[in-house]
Amino acid sequence: MSEKEQAARAAAGTGQSGKSESGRPDMSVTIAGVTLKNPVMTASGTFGSGMEYSEFVDLNRLGAVVTKGVANVPWEGNPTPRVAEVYGGMLNAIGLQNPGIDVFIERDLAFLSQFDTKVIVNVCGHTEEEYLEVVERLWDQPADMLEINVSCPNVKQGAIQFGQDPKCLEDITAKIRRIAKQPVIMKLTPNVTDIAEMARAAEAGGADAVSLINTITGMKIDIEKRQFVLANKTGGLSGPAIRPVAVRMVWQAAQAVKIPIIGMGGIASAEDAVEFMLAGASAVAVGAMNFHDPYLTEKVIDGMEKYLVRHSIGAARELTGAVR
Amino acid sequence: MKKKTTMTVTDIRYLAEGICSMTLRYPEGEAPEEVKPGQFAGLYPNDADKLLPRPISICRWDPEKKELRFVFRVAGAGTASLAAQKAGDTVDMLGVLGNGYNTGRLAGKKVLLLGGGIGVPPMLELAAALSKEPGTEVTAVMGYRDSDMFLTEELGKYARLLVATEDGSAGTKGNVLDAVREHGVKAQAVCACGPMPMLRAVKRYAMEEEIPAYLSLEERMACGVGACLGCVTKTAKVDGHSHVRNARICTEGPVFGAEEVEIG
Numbered sequence: 001m002s003e004k005e006q007a008a009r010a011a012a013g014t015g016q017s018g019k020s021e022s023g024r025p026d027m028s029v030t031i032a033g034v035t036l037k038n039p040v041m042t043a044s045g046t047f048g049s050g051m052e053y054s055e056f057v058d059l060n061r062l063g064a065v066v067t068k069g070v071a072n073v074p075w076e077g078n079p080t081p082r083v084a085e086v087y088g089g090m091l092n093a094i095g096l097q098n099p100g101i102d103v104f105i106e107r108d109l110a111f112l113s114q115f116d117t118k119v120i121v122n123v124c125g126h127t128e129e130e131y132l133e134v135v136e137r138l139w140d141q142p143a144d145m146l147e148i149n150v151s152c153p154n155v156k157q158g159a160i161q162f163g164q165d166p167k168c169l170e171d172i173t174a175k176i177r178r179i180a181k182q183p184v185i186m187k188l189t190p191n192v193t194d195i196a197e198m199a200r201a202a203e204a205g206g207a208d209a210v211s212l213i214n215t216i217t218g219m220k221i222d223i224e225k226r227q228f229v230l231a232n233k234t235g236g237l238s239g240p241a242i243r244p245v246a247v248r249m250v251w252q253a254a255q256a257v258k259i260p261i262i263g264m265g266g267i268a269s270a271e272d273a274v275e276f277m278l279a280g281a282s283a284v285a286v287g288a289m290n291f292h293d294p295y296l297t298e299k300v301i302d303g304m305e306k307y308l309v310r311h312s313i314g315a316a317r318e319l320t321g322a323v324r
Numbered sequence: 325m326k327k328k329t330t331m332t333v334t335d336i337r338y339l340a341e342g343i344c345s346m347t348l349r350y351p352e353g354e355a356p357e358e359v360k361p362g363q364f365a366g367l368y369p370n371d372a373d374k375l376l377p378r379p380i381s382i383c384r385w386d387p388e389k390k391e392l393r394f395v396f397r398v399a400g401a402g403t404a405s406l407a408a409q410k411a412g413d414t415v416d417m418l419g420v421l422g423n424g425y426n427t428g429r430l431a432g433k434k435v436l437l438l439g440g441g442i443g444v445p446p447m448l449e450l451a452a453a454l455s456k457e458p459g460t461e462v463t464a465v466m467g468y469r470d471s472d473m474f475l476t477e478e479l480g481k482y483a484r485l486l487v488a489t490e491d492g493s494a495g496t497k498g499n500v501l502d503a504v505r506e507h508g509v510k511a512q513a514v515c516a517c518g519p520m521p522m523l524r525a526v527k528r529y530a531m532e533e534e535i536p537a538y539l540s541l542e543e544r545m546a547c548g549v550g551a552c553l554g555c556v557t558k559t560a561k562v563d564g565h566s567h568v569r570n571a572r573i574c575t576e577g578p579v580f581g582a583e584e585v586e587i588g
Binding site for chain 1: 376377402556
């Protein structure tokens with residue numbers, strides 16, 4: 001971690017005021033040396049590469065767009081049905097369908113670079129070599145940070161195994177960190193016994209930040225047809241149903257590591273986003289609830305600013321870890 | 325332009341057992357300029373625990389009153405909650421979505437419309453649109469479980485109507501293709517919406533007849549706008565957007581040329 005990051009993180013807990021000249025709260029946050037205009041991002045896989053939601057949301061307003069996972073080559077993903085609604089959330093088993101890094105760079109990154117927002121590219125792979133190939137291809141591309149998906153529950157072989165064993169996680173983090181040109185965020189899976197141990201492993205491997213939580217593995221059975229609803233049988237649970245678990249894990253990770261944390265899991269309002277910040281997140285991501293309300297990201301930004309005003313807090317970063 | 329809009333229910337009633345008709349009016353100035361037959365919208369149940377919009381095809385569009393009519397089967401708690409709304413209530417809607425039928429391609433032809441079960445409703449808007457195209461002869465063959473049918477009277481206004489019922493209580497006993505064969509209907513193009521076994525049979529029928537078929541597909545959806553990749557169909561060729569052999573039903577579809585999709 002750089003001195004700048006340490007300073008930013010230290011500032012978060014000290015109540016240092018960052019109120020801007022206009023008297024409005026300072027919404028900016030700095031993660032691994034990258035300053036975001038506000039702490040609100042999109043969660044990978046719920047926002048495509050921003051193109052589809054640009055009809056609803058002004059992408060220039062977002063702290064960052066986190067893109068859907070991209071691999072070295074196109075992936076077909078899983079058979080359908082890939083999604084199912086459950087109480088207070090949804091299950092998905094998309095299987096990381098993506099067009100591959102070449103198309104992603106030519107089309108999606110080119111599209112996103114027109115906007116005044118930070119771009120965080122989510123990287124996926126089956127093997128170490130596949131991750132490294134994508135990271136290398138992004139060397140000279142307009143990506144501000146990389147988020148490494150070592151936690152997808154829906155892809156057979158690889159992927160989640162990297163994220164469920166602390167030694168493997170530390171190892172792949174170190175290998176990626178060594179060759180990456182951008183700050184590296186490791187995205188952690190909640191499907192582990194001890195999230196603090198996993199956060200520490202990512203930090204030990206040199207991660208610049210961690211993001212959590214990815215989805216919780218779940219299942220739904222159609223009792224009339226007596227069959228699994230998802231073709232993949234299991235899928236990742238997201239949405240408000242998982243929020244208390246996510247808040248708890250962000251808090252636990254925040255107690256365990258010094259690197260910044262990006263918190264996510266069922267954020268449906270500005271109040272939810274504030275909760276994640278208070279638990280220890282330096283930034284947050286809006287995920288499945290984009291499907292419920294395509295305008296949600298902007299509402300969360302506006303609502304968080306109102307919360308800061310209401311509580312006379314000068315800067316969004318002061319929220320980070322304020323509840324201990 | 326897609327948007328989420330709070331619509332007002334102007335009419336709601338059951339047409340048959342478990343089949344609800346709901347008409348929604350746009351607020352002043354919010355209506356889209358164009359609605360194509362075969363497009364759909366995402367209707368949000370008024371239930372805090374249900375997050376996802378229900379993809380429901382457009383049955384009628386009234387550009388004067390700015391009203392969209394939906395006819396849907398009450399299949400679970402979400403659609404039951406929609407069906408429980410009253411006139412004057414509001415329903416949030418994401419729309420309008422999907423590509424719809426290319427009526428220009430069908431104009432001036434003998435067109436066969438096939439609807440099975442809850443695949444019937446979008447055929448009404450399509451029949452109405454085609455009835456305005458000069459020289460277009462439309463035969464609508466609709467399939468139901470039994471004589472508890474719906475939308476037949478309205479379809480009859482815009483097309484020559486034939487029906488098939490599984491139990492034989494009305495029209496031809498059997499499915500829509502049984503009715504087509506029984507009546508010796510000949511067409512230059514076919515449009516179909518219905519359950520997957522019916523769509524597979526329609527694809528085979530169109531190949532035998534050597535006529536183009538346009539199929540409206542259905543899949544469990546999440547975002548409805550092409551971001552989540554939940555609702556894909558297998559395609560014959562590599563899709564231009566996904567760069568794999570998958571196309572998004574909500575965005576590239578729901579209407580596909582039969583030869584474009586691999587539906588088994």
